[in-house]
Amino acid sequence: MNAGRDAGRPGGAGADPRGGYASWVGWIDDFRRGDDRGLEALPPIDGRMGTYVEARLLERLSAAFSERVRTWQTALGRRIVATPPRDEAQVAALLRDAGPGLEPLARVAASSRLPRPMAAAMHDLLAHTRAGARDAVRESARRVQEPELPPRLPRQPRAGAGAPAASTPVVPAPRDPGALGSLRPTHAAQRVR
Numbered sequence: 001m002n003a004g005r006d007a008g009r010p011g012g013a014g015a016d017p018r019g020g021y022a023s024w025v026g027w028i029d030d031f032r033r034g035d036d037r038g039l040e041a042l043p044p045i046d047g048r049m050g051t052y053v054e055a056r057l058l059e060r061l062s063a064a065f066s067e068r069v070r071t072w073q074t075a076l077g078r079r080i081v082a083t084p085p086r087d088e089a090q091v092a093a094l095l096r097d098a099g100p101g102l103e104p105l106a107r108v109a110a111s112s113r114l115p116r117p118m119a120a121a122m123h124d125l126l127a128h129t130r131a132g133a134r135d136a137v138r139e140s141a142r143r144v145q146e147p148e149l150p151p152r153l154p155r156q157p158r159a160g161a162g163a164p165a166a167s168t169p170v171v172p173a174p175r176d177p178g179a180l181g182s183l184r185p186t187h188a189a190q191r192v193r
Contacts, residue, residue: 021049024057032064034071036104044113058118065105065122069129072101076133085141094137102126 020043027042045054076098085091108114109122 021053021057025060028057028060028064031108032067034068036107039108039111039113042113045115045118058115061114062118065108066125068105069102069125072098072105073129073133075101077136080137080140084144085137086144087141091137091141095134098133099130102129 023042024045027037027039030037043049045057047054049057076094079094079098085094105122106126109119109126111119114122
């Protein structure tokens with residue numbers, strides 16, 4: 001009677017790829033809202049659900065991951081505006097305090113459940129985000145110390161009040177159906193590590 005509900009779950013009635021998709025969609029929706037439970041109970045995205053279904057799933061995951069990055073950037077931006085760091089020690093403390101907010105995202109990117117091209121793109125986005133945050137916090141401290149100097153960072157429209165001046169790109173989902181679960185990058189410029 002519960003076979004349909006348990007399909008695709010460990011210990012469920014059979015390995016139903018459609019149940020795996022539904023489990024992933026539920027996990028992604030929870031992740032988007034800030035739930036950081038692991039991916040261990042989910043099936044790997046490795047081609048068994050079908051390329052079209054998995055492409056849709058990866059697009060949802062990509063959007064949720066990018067949204068979580070933007071949420072982290074916005075929170076950091078608010079902290080910078082509320083209490084601008086005044087010296088290198090405060091810069092280091094602010095970055096150290098904000099860093100754990102990206103750890104759940106790094107765990108998702110490191111999961112063996114994801115296709116390697118997607119995981120690599122997530123790692124690249126996190127590295128870019130960390131570098132941008134470091135630059136923004138240091139620039140804020142410099143502006144406090146030397147308010148008459150023009151900003152060094154290029155100005156861009158802000159996403160919201162107190163948000164860092166950078167837009168977050170969406171992690172690209174693999175478009176090549178053969179790339180799902182493969183070791184090939186989604187485009188020639190990207191290398192899988």
